[in-house]
Amino acid sequence: MITGQDDTDWEILRLLQMDGRMTNSELAEKIHRSESACHRRVRRLAGDADYLLHVVAADTAHFERLYRSHLSRFPGVARIRSSFALRTVCKRTAYEADRPIESAS
Numbered sequence: 001m002i003t004g005q006d007d008t009d010w011e012i013l014r015l016l017q018m019d020g021r022m023t024n025s026e027l028a029e030k031i032h033r034s035e036s037a038c039h040r041r042v043r044r045l046a047g048d049a050d051y052l053l054h055v056v057a058a059d060t061a062h063f064e065r066l067y068r069s070h071l072s073r074f075p076g077v078a079r080i081r082s083s084f085a086l087r088t089v090c091k092r093t094a095y096e097a098d099r100p101i102e103s104a105s
Contacts, residue, residue: 008033012041
């Protein structure tokens with residue numbers, strides 16, 4: 001989960017989930033910010049990853065074959081970071097981009 005984000009950051013995430021090919025100029029207009037401010041926010045939200053892939057593999061051996069035969073062979077790939085789900089929590093392609101509920105302590 002992304003933490004420490006404001007309403008504008010959550011709106012950026014929501015808009016990009018609806019249209020990931022939206023230009024920075026279009027996004028900036030929709031969130032009522034300058035293009036440079038919008039670009040800075042998107043870069044901060046993106047972190048150190050250029051791409052995020054979700055793949056389904058039958059087992060770790062299947063993933064290893066996918067990794068060796070395809071993922072590691074793409075031009076310009078310098079590093080791949082992988083994480084694995086041990087079980088299915090929910091089946092959907094979009095993640096909730098609503099602002100998290102703050103606990104009342």
